Amino acid sequence: MSKNISNLSGRIGLKNNLFQKMSERSLNSKNDQGMKELADEYRMGVSTIHGAESFYEFLRPAHREKKAFVCNGSACMCAGTQEPLKKKLKEKLGDDKVGEMFCLGYCYENNAFHYDGKNFAGKDINKIDQIIKGQDIEQDKFYSKSFSSTSFLMDDKISDLDQFKEHLQKYINFDKQEIIKSLLESNLTGRGGAGFPTGMKWDFCSKAKSKKKYVVCNADEGDSGAYSDRYLLEDQPLKVIFGMIICGYVIGSDEGVLYIRGEYPKSIESINASINALKKLNLLGEKILGTEFSFDLNICIGQGAYICGEETALIASIEGRRAEVDVRPPFPVTEGLYKKPTVVNNVETLAAATGILLNGSEKFSAIGNKKSAGTKLVCFDSFFNKPGVYEIEMGTPMKKVLYDIGGGFKEDVKALQIGGPLGGVIPIYEVEKLNLDFQEFTAAGFMLGHASIVSIPKDFPMVEYIHHLFEFTAEESCGKCFPGRLGSYRGKEMFDQLKSKTSKIPLKLLNELLVTMKKGCLCALCGAIPTPIMNILKYFGDEMKNDMVQEN
Ligand SMILES: Cc1cc2nc3c(=O)[nH]c(=O)nc-3n(C[C@H](O)[C@H](O)[C@H](O)COP(=O)(O)O)c2cc1C
Numbered sequence: 001m002s003k004n005i006s007n008l009s010g011r012i013g014l015k016n017n018l019f020q021k022m023s024e025r026s027l028n029s030k031n032d033q034g035m036k037e038l039a040d041e042y043r044m045g046v047s048t049i050h051g052a053e054s055f056y057e058f059l060r061p062a063h064r065e066k067k068a069f070v071c072n073g074s075a076c077m078c079a080g081t082q083e084p085l086k087k088k089l090k091e092k093l094g095d096d097k098v099g100e101m102f103c104l105g106y107c108y109e110n111n112a113f114h115y116d117g118k119n120f121a122g123k124d125i126n127k128i129d130q131i132i133k134g135q136d137i138e139q140d141k142f143y144s145k146s147f148s149s150t151s152f153l154m155d156d157k158i159s160d161l162d163q164f165k166e167h168l169q170k171y172i173n174f175d176k177q178e179i180i181k182s183l184l185e186s187n188l189t190g191r192g193g194a195g196f197p198t199g200m201k202w203d204f205c206s207k208a209k210s211k212k213k214y215v216v217c218n219a220d221e222g223d224s225g226a227y228s229d230r231y232l233l234e235d236q237p238l239k240v241i242f243g244m245i246i247c248g249y250v251i252g253s254d255e256g257v258l259y260i261r262g263e264y265p266k267s268i269e270s271i272n273a274s275i276n277a278l279k280k281l282n283l284l285g286e287k288i289l290g291t292e293f294s295f296d297l298n299i300c301i302g303q304g305a306y307i308c309g310e311e312t313a314l315i316a317s318i319e320g321r322r323a324e325v326d327v328r329p330p331f332p333v334t335e336g337l338y339k340k341p342t343v344v345n346n347v348e349t350l351a352a353a354t355g356i357l358l359n360g361s362e363k364f365s366a367i368g369n370k371k372s373a374g375t376k377l378v379c380f381d382s383f384f385n386k387p388g389v390y391e392i393e394m395g396t397p398m399k400k401v402l403y404d405i406g407g408g409f410k411e412d413v414k415a416l417q418i419g420g421p422l423g424g425v426i427p428i429y430e431v432e433k434l435n436l437d438f439q440e441f442t443a444a445g446f447m448l449g450h451a452s453i454v455s456i457p458k459d460f461p462m463v464e465y466i467h468h469l470f471e472f473t474a475e476e477s478c479g480k481c482f483p484g485r486l487g488s489y490r491g492k493e494m495f496d497q498l499k500s501k502t503s504k505i506p507l508k509l510l511n512e513l514l515v516t517m518k519k520g521c522l523c524a525l526c527g528a529i530p531t532p533i534m535n536i537l538k539y540f541g542d543e544m545k546n547d548m549v550q551e552n
């Protein structure tokens, strides 16, 4: 069934993308108007379109009736800004006009909210009257800096169109195998979480036999605490796009798409502007710079579903299907978007590929070790004295990362959640023993992931934090697999009951639930959430002992 939908959607393709059309239809009409016409155009049933639309938070009628949305990510929660902000917005807009959105990527200043297609944070709420009137206000920007001997992600080697043209001219006439060799030698691994070697991924896809292939940039950065992809999309768009074009050249693709989350309006704007500028100069499009190589780019805007970061769900979403995870194999490199060979890469991976080509693979591989090579963007939240996004060499001691680069903490912090909601919750004294290294984090029972840091202050109750994690999973689970769909709700219920003082947590049952989810889930959304929860039970069990009973 899903194969049929992929093929029917692929018949029309990216230019008239079904998901975009579906989103526009839904956002512009209050009922089913236009749904039958859309279904007919794509030769699908109305129920298929309806089923897909109903998956996405932003397309639901209840969401569309709200005017403002408060960030409900972990960093704003720990900073305690959500409730006061909601109160202020409700006073202005009405009780039923304020909803929630998951992590807007303003973790460095919190107080984040979305209003009328724009994001605001920090002190912006003080200018709410101007915001409501649609007037532009001056906003603070995050601080960014590279601490690497060679900067691959933050340098300005490709920050204007002339530089872009010069480098493109060189690389679209370069030997394709040499480019792959360079990526393999750099030891770059995917920055989106799974850590697959990027050179190998491009190599596999280049060898797949198909007239049509795709390059997909995964810009669905939903991890709480992370705004590094946002930094690249907004401040280094040419680096990301260059990586996509070179990938297209190497694998034999003439079309790509950036799937950018709808919660990042400035990123969409910035990428859109770059694509238009490049098209005007024939640096994108037909027969680029007079060569036989053509490559075009499209944008697909996410509609509020965290699971769309998972690559098979992301592909399903672009195709206009419900964003449910698919079983792999087949992997996208052989059967991806519209069932064609596809490279899906994270924003930072693509920017790093550009940085490697421009600076040399040997410089990248010389940093860190074979499995954790090069540099990584790390995001610091508002509990740090120097919040911001920093490029840091892999292998750097975490003590240096936290205290020298991040400047230490403004107040007492007992633990950090590193790597988003699915990453480990690590007591400060344990983080200090580690280096910035994917394998070291995993071996210690945590996960570095995308390297976002959320600080949990000393007085924040850990039962609240577990409730938040289960609530997030229950809300965002795609529902495809049984342990994930049911497990996340059962977990949330246990902590709901504790909050309402109906019952204590049955520890044995909770442990059984966590083991079942870890072993039985199809993907890492519900399958990895046990990691931070087990970390909390292990390191902060004492804090929660009065909330637990041993027997079921
Ligand atoms: C629940 C879940 C969420 C994910 N979210 C993202 C994301 O926001 N961005 C991303 O690039 N990869 C995300 N991934 C990883 C992707 O599935 C995929 O591995 C990645 O995009 C591949 O690119 P890379 O090789 O460059 O890392 C997620 C995976 C899971 C299981």
Ligand code: SF4
Pocket (backbone or CB within 6 Å): 307, 325, 476, 477, 478, 479, 480, 481, 482, 483, 484, 485, 521, 522, 523, 524, 525, 526, 527
């Ligand atoms: S683990 Fe959760 S998100 Fe992943 S497939 Fe199962 S239900 Fe969907």
